[in-house]
Amino acid sequence: MKLAEALQERADLNRKVQQLRSRLMDNALVQEGEKTAEDPAALLKDYEKALAALEDITAKINLANCKTQVEGRTLTELIAHRDALTQQAGTLRDLAQTASRTYQRATRSEIRIMSAVDVQALQKRADQLSKELRLLDNTIQQTNWTVDL
DSSP: OBHHHHHHHHHHHHHHHHHHHHHHHHTSOOOTTOOOSSOHHHHHHHHHHHHHHHHHHHHHHHHHHHHOEETTEEHHHHHHHHHHHHHHHHHHHHHHHHHHOOOOOSSTTSOOOOOSSOHHHHHHHHHHHHHHHHHHHHHHHHHHTTOBO
């Protein structure tokens, strides 16, 4: 199994675990004399089985990410860098958007609100980070399809 396939399986298992949890909560209580729509004991068994599979696949993915080297760095390091770039680019875009807001003044005597940052420079840096992020993500995705779990 390729790492990318394991990542897809993990995503499916995450959804399954969340759905089973929700169904468990929906069937936790029942009116006296009535039956639940689904057997909570069976749901709990399915939940625990899915959670064990999720734990297993996650451990395998994490081990593969730690062992796989790309351009002198592990996949774990590349993923951490991607997460940091994502956050940084998003923050810069939000800051540029906030600083770009214009406020209308009814009279000249009203307080004038001005940007405290260079919006154009922020936007340019956010664009550079986004490009770096796309290239890094492409490298990670390509590696995921070449690495065996």
